[in-house]
Amino acid sequence: GAGVSQSPRYKVAKRGQDVALRCDPISGHVSLFWYQQALGQGPEFLTYFQNEAQLDKSGLPSDRFFAERPEGSVSTLKIQRTQQEDSAVYLCASSLASTGFNGYTFGSGTRLTVV
Amino acid sequence: SQQGEEDPQALSIQEGENATMNCSYKTSINNLQWYRQNSGRGLVHLILIRSNEREKHSGRLRVTLDTSKKSSSLLITASRAADTASYFCAPGSGGYQKVTFGTGTKLQVIP
Numbered sequence: 001g002a003g004v005s006q007s008p009r010y011k012v013a014k015r016g017q018d019v020a021l022r023c024d025p026i027s028g029h030v031s032l033f034w035y036q037q038a039l040g041q042g043p044e045f046l047t048y049f050q051n052e053a054q055l056d057k058s059g060l061p062s063d064r065f066f067a068e069r070p071e072g073s074v075s076t077l078k079i080q081r082t083q084q085e086d087s088a089v090y091l092c093a094s095s096l097a098s099t100g101f102n103g104y105t106f107g108s109g110t111r112l113t114v115v
Numbered sequence: 116s117q118q119g120e121e122d123p124q125a126l127s128i129q130e131g132e133n134a135t136m137n138c139s140y141k142t143s144i145n146n147l148q149w150y151r152q153n154s155g156r157g158l159v160h161l162i163l164i165r166s167n168e169r170e171k172h173s174g175r176l177r178v179t180l181d182t183s184k185k186s187s188s189l190l191i192t193a194s195r196a197a198d199t200a201s202y203f204c205a206p207g208s209g210g211y212q213k214v215t216f217g218t219g220t221k222l223q224v225i226p
Contacts, residue, residue, distance in 0.1 A: 004157075033213075035216075040218075041218060042203055042216035042217050042218045042219050043158070043203075043216045044215075044216075045213065045214075045215055048213060056213065089155075091157055091158070093158075101146075101207075102163055103148050103160035103163045104148075104150075104158075104160060104214075105160065106150075106157035106158040106159070106160075107157050108156055108157045109156070109157050111155075
């Protein structure tokens with residue numbers, strides 16, 4: 001597609017519920033990133049994929065967070081047993097590989113509210 | 116990766132004035148990017164300047180980079196109300212250009 005698409009746009013989850021957030025990157029973009037943005041803060045890095053390989057997951061806050069990109073295109077961020085502190089906007093970004101890098105293209109994000 | 120630190124944290128100007136935002140970082144970089152974020156939306160890539168460049172222009176945007184001082188500035192000329200947003204710098208380094216964002220500069224342009 002023309003841009004990075006994220007779904008759903010909004011998600012309300014009851015505490016303890018599992019959620020799955022989807023990211024469709026730009027076709028041909030090798031690199032895919034997930035960020036978490038709390039209100040009034042900058043985006044915090046969660047994890048990075050190069051094609052289907054998850055090369056960096058150092059930003060995932062706990063083992064309740066899991067991300068995958070099985071075919072090197074669409075990625076899913078899963079949060080198990082959601083807690084109120086997980087409430088944030090989750091942003092996905094994609095880019096060309098290093099040799100063609102010219103900045104990230106971000107999706108509009110998924111706003112997760114845990115009640 | 117490293118985090119860029121934007122300064123000032125907030126800036127309020129009249130429409131038509133110029134706005135200048137600064138960014139500092141700590142270690143060597145391959146490039147530095149600037150992004151804009153309107154309230155409740157995703158980040159929009161504005162401009163990328165490479166480490167061997169000193170200045171770059173794009174429309175009403177002018178970015179400078181001083182690698183000796185590890186700093187960059189973003190100048191928006193003839194500001195418009197639509198420029199109201201948060202602006203983030205993103206120093207890029209490493210093989211896959213991982214960046215960590217700071218808290219940004221919140222710009223308000225008053226009509």
